[in-house]
Amino acid sequence: MNLILLGAPGAGKGTQAEVISSNLNIPQISTGNILREAVKNGTEYGLKAKAAMDAGDLVSDDVVIGILKDRIARDDCKNGFILDGFPRTVPQAEALDNMGVQIDKVLEIHVEDETIKSRLSGRRVCEDCGATYHIEFNPTKTEGKCDKCGGNAVQRKDDAPETVIERLKTYHEKTAPLKDYYEKQGKLETVVGQDTVEATSKLVLKAVGA
Ligand code: AMP
Numbered sequence: 564m565n566l567i568l569l570g571a572p573g574a575g576k577g578t579q580a581e582v583i584s585s586n587l588n589i590p591q592i593s594t595g596n597i598l599r600e601a602v603k604n605g606t607e608y609g610l611k612a613k614a615a616m617d618a619g620d621l622v623s624d625d626v627v628i629g630i631l632k633d634r635i636a637r638d639d640c641k642n643g644f645i646l647d648g649f650p651r652t653v654p655q656a657e658a659l660d661n662m663g664v665q666i667d668k669v670l671e672i673h674v675e676d677e678t679i680k681s682r683l684s685g686r687r688v689c690e691d692c693g694a695t696y697h698i699e700f701n702p703t704k705t706e707g708k709c710d711k712c713g714g715n716a717v718q719r720k721d722d723a724p725e726t727v728i729e730r731l732k733t734y735h736e737k738t739a740p741l742k743d744y745y746e747k748q749g750k751l752e753t754v755v756g757q758d759t760v761e762a763t764s765k766l767v768l769k770a771v772g773a
Contacts, residue, residue, distance in 0.1 A: 564589065564643040565665060566771060567650070569741060570672035572730045573679040573686065573722075575756050575763055577695045579672060580647035582764045586773040589643040592634050594627050594651075596693040603690075619721055619729030621651055621737060628658045635664065651738045656745075669745040670770055672763065674756035676731055683727050687716040701760050 564587060568576040577593060584591040598616060601609030608630070612622040621627075631649050634640070650656040659666065674682075685698040687707075691714030696703050703709060703716050721730065745751040752770050757763045 564667050564771070566643070566645045567666055567669040567745070568645060568647050568672065569669055569738070569745075569751075570756075571674060571676070571679055571734045571738075572727070573683040574672040574674040575760065576647050576672060577693075578701065578760055579670075579763060579767045580645045581694065582760075583645050583767065583771055583773065586768055587643070587645075587771065589645060590639050591645050591647055592631070592640075592649070593647040593693065594630060594649040595647075597630055597634065598622060598627075599693070616721060617726075619726040619733060621733055624652055624654045624658070627651075628655060631655075631659075632662065650741060653740055653744055656741055666745075666748075666750060668752060668771065669741075669750045670767065671742060671751060671753045672756050672767070673753050678756075679731065680724070680727055683722045684724065686718065686722055688719050689714045689716050691715070700758075 566583065568580050570576045577595075580591040580593065598609070598612050602613045602616065603609070608626050611626060615622045627649060631646075635644060650659055682697065682700075685700070687696045687698060687703070688694070689709035689712065692709060692712045694709055694711050696716050707716055708714070709716050720726075742751060754763065754766045754770055757766070
């Protein structure tokens with residue numbers, strides 16, 4: 564099954580993508596994680612992407628489409644995948660269609676902006692494996708350490724309040740139109756994000772038939 568998870572930054576896409584990934588045994592493909600890794604390693608496209616990411620803006624379509632194309636060509640995607648954070652613009656969605664990639668379902672996790680602003684201030688992300696946590700709603704077992712790999716769980720630079728406002732603006736302007744795009748293809752299903760990860764996961768797993 565090929566799935567897309569849509570939602571504003573901080574709606575819980577990454578966490579729910581992990582849950583679906585382990586339940587359906589298909590890889591989670593997060594363009595944000597791939598880009599952060601590239602920035603960390605100082606690769607050519609990492610250097611190009613850094614300024615946009617730090618400002619809460621989107622990285623250019625050409626760069627992310629290239630990344631995505633390479634990633635889904637890999638063997639582990641043969642039986643399906645979950646796209647987490649891609650597409651984020653209509654041209655990215657069109658590129659996916661033009662590649663002949665068949666998408667089975669697009670799941671939107673809907674969370675109000677005000678809730679997102681307070682959630683992101685408590686979010687922590689593992690520097691090494693990208694697993695996400697929240698200091699209140701989904702804490703690491705040991706403070707500051709990733710449960711999965713033991714890496715440092717830290718606040719992302721772009722989770723700073725001013726950057727979050729920019730990211731939400733970008734989401735409403737550039738990404739939210741994808742709801743219409745996939746609604747017209749009959750693929751969109753919306754799940755309302757709940758107060759706990761577990762409650763949202765129940766709805767999400769039901770929506771994907773897991
Ligand atoms: P995320 O971890 O999904 O919130 O992504 C972090 C940042 O990476 C975003 O704010 C963008 O700057 C960049 N990014 C991730 N995915 C995309 C994408 N599909 N298109 C453009 N920029 C992206």
